[in-house]
Amino acid sequence: MKKLILFVLCALSGLVVSAQSRWGITPEGGFAAVNRVGMGSSWRAGVKVGVGVSYQFEPGWIGLKSGLYYANRGYSLGDYPRTTESATYVLKEMMTGGITQHFLQLPVMADFSWKVSKEVRMHLAVGMYAGVSVKNDTNWGSSFTMGYSKEPQALGKYVKSTGLGYSYGYGHSGYDEAESADHPFRDVNSFDWGLTTSFGIEVNNWVMNLGYDLSLGDEGGNYKIDGDNFSLYEVRSVGANYNTMSLTVGYKFKL
Numbered sequence: 233m234k235k236l237i238l239f240v241l242c243a244l245s246g247l248v249v250s251a252q253s254r255w256g257i258t259p260e261g262g263f264a265a266v267n268r269v270g271m272g273s274s275w276r277a278g279v280k281v282g283v284g285v286s287y288q289f290e291p292g293w294i295g296l297k298s299g300l301y302y303a304n305r306g307y308s309l310g311d312y313p314r315t316t317e318s319a320t321y322v323l324k325e326m327m328t329g330g331i332t333q334h335f336l337q338l339p340v341m342a343d344f345s346w347k348v349s350k351e352v353r354m355h356l357a358v359g360m361y362a363g364v365s366v367k368n369d370t371n372w373g374s375s376f377t378m379g380y381s382k383e384p385q386a387l388g389k390y391v392k393s394t395g396l397g398y399s400y401g402y403g404h405s406g407y408d409e410a411e412s413a414d415h416p417f418r419d420v421n422s423f424d425w426g427l428t429t430s431f432g433i434e435v436n437n438w439v440m441n442l443g444y445d446l447s448l449g450d451e452g453g454n455y456k457i458d459g460d461n462f463s464l465y466e467v468r469s470v471g472a473n474y475n476t477m478s479l480t481v482g483y484k485f486k487l
Contacts, residue, residue: 254287254288254289254295255285255286255287255288255486255487256284256285256286256287256288256484256485256486256487257283257284257285257286257484257485257487258283258284258285258286258299258439258482258483258484258485259282259283259284259482259483260281260282260283260284260439260441260480260481260482260483261279261280261281261282261480261481261482262279262280262281262478262479262480262481263277263278263279263280263478263479264277264278264279264280264303264304264305264476264477264478264479265277265278265476265477265478266278266304266305266306266474266475266476267474267475267476268306268307268473268474269472269473269474269475270472276305276306276307278303278304278305278476278478279302279303279304280301280302280303280443280478280480281301281302281480282299282300282301282302282337283299283300283301284297284298284299284301284482285297285298285299286298286343286484288343288345292345293344293345293346294342294343294344294345295342295343295345296340296341296342296343297339297340297341297342297343297357297359298338298339298340298341299338299339300336300337300338301336301337301338301339302334302335302336302337303335303337303363303445303476303478304332304333304334304335305332305333305335305447305474305476306330306331306332306333306369307330307331308328308329308330309328309329309330309372309416310326310327310328310329311326311327311328312326312327312328313325313326313327314326314327325374326374327372327373327374328372328373328374329370329371329372329373329415329416329417330370330371330417331368331369331370331417331420332368332369332370333365333367333368333369333420333422333424334365334366334367334368334369335363335364335365335366335424336363336364336366337361337362337363337445338361338362338363339359339360339361339428340359340360340361341357341358341359341360341428341429341430342357342358342359343355343356343357344356344357344358345434351435351436352433352434352435353433353434354431354432354433354434355430355431355432355433355434355439355441356429356430356431356432357428357429357430357431357432358428358429359427359428359429360425360426360427360428361425361426361427361428361445362423362424362425363423363424363425363426363449364422364423364424365422365423365424366422368417368420368422370415370417370418370420372415372416372417419452420451420452421449421450421451421452423449424447424448424449424473425447425448425449426445426446426447426448426449426473427445427446427448428443428444428445428446429443429444430442430443430444431443434484437483437484437485437486438481438482438483438484439481439482439483439484440479440480440481440482441478441479441480441481441482442477442478442479443476443477443478443479443480444475444476444477444478445474445475445476445478446472446474446475446476447472447473447474447476448470448471448472448473449470449473450470451473
């Protein structure tokens with residue numbers, strides 16, 4: 233009887249240990265490359281860092297992955313020529329700007345894995361993510377301005393344009409912020425969602441993941457930018473916004 237009780241206790245303890253080892257927590261971080269869809273802009277460097285949570289089902293080839301991650305992405309617009317003219321002056325500007333959003337992302341993925349050797353395991357995860365931008369860094373203004381007066385007696389005075397001061401008859405280089413009605417980043421949504429996938433290798437609890445995110449969330453209201461001999465109009469809706477490639481490294485703690 234004592235042997236039977238001892239056997240049952242050993243079996244139960246083994247089951248508990250086995251169940252616990254299916255859970256994993258993986259702090260990880262790395263770099264990202266972000267590309268804005270449809271804007272013709274180049275890839276921009278980004279960051280991805282966070283903590284992943286995983287659970288491995290029996291028989292061991294499928295599991296769930298989630299976690300909480302910080303990621304940033306954005307893009308730039310410009311240079312767009314714009315001329316502002318009144319009865320007394322003319323301003324010629326090059327409008328430019330950009331946006332960077334700082335997201336907290338929650339992915340939910342099915343994780344398919346297989347052993348290559350005793351110490352090495354490969355992972356392929358596919359799923360979706362939801363994200364909230366905790367901060368939007370935006371700028372929109374003139375990267376170069378040249379103003380001149382139609383009235384010679386006004387030379388040396390200042391004129392106001394979109395809340396900024398410019399000197400008659402002189403060029404101005406640098407960057408001025410313009411809070412104008414055509415600011416393209418004013419009403420951008422803070423919520424995002426999309427598709428996510430990753431391919432990774434686990435060696436003695438060290439994990440390296442190559443990930444891809446496709447942002448699909450509605451970014452907010454439409455916007456229009458008018459300038460000299462051009463007009464840029466974008467309809468914002470649900471659709472592809474960003475391609476994001478990431479490479480992260482972390483360590484998996486098995487619970």
